[in-house]
Amino acid sequence: MTDREQYTPSSAYGARVLKDRLKDENKWTLILVRELRHSPEKVWQALTDPEQLREWAPFVADASLGTLGTVKLTWVGAPTTPIATKVTRAEAPTVLEYGDMRWELEAVADGTRLTLWHNIDRRFISWGAAGWHIAFDVLDRLLGGVPIGPIVGGDAMRLAGWQGLVGEYAKQFGVETPK
Secondary structure, three states: HHHHHOOOOOOOOOEEEEEEEEEOOEEEEEEEEEOOOOOOHHHHHHOOOHHHOEEEEEEOEEEOOOOOOOEEEEEOOOOOOOEEEEEEEEEEOEEEEEEEEEEEEEOOOOEEEEEEEEEEEHHHHHHHHHHHHHHHHHHHHHHOOOOOOHHHHHHHHHHOOHHHHHHHHHHHHOOOOOO
């Protein structure tokens, strides 16, 4: 069995939602925090380099996200039309903002505290949390030298632990599990 075949997501943790932060009442802000045993510089590279993003993120970028300007993102499982996304803040290796996402990297004793802020349709907030949870697991393995390839979109939803993870996040957030 490969490392990918053996992968199962851990229990839901490190997430919360802000429900009243945005003008669009249909979107909530997911905040997901993960401690990674890697330096902020190494994590920054994985967040900005298109080749590394391809190994863990739910999208493909046509250029570096580490430079201000427009980048085209193609989300896995979405129509194949790339979405022009503006990188509005890139302060290596601490803050990255583009589209409706903000990444914060904080050096901690054992590596990096990575915080993602992502505005998501509230009906699918638990799916978003579960998807990013799995992506962070895959990112941690990539940075540790044991890449298992991206587990996103339909691949994530077919995992044995997907429904349980979505249910755990739905319960934490006080929402119904999406159908």
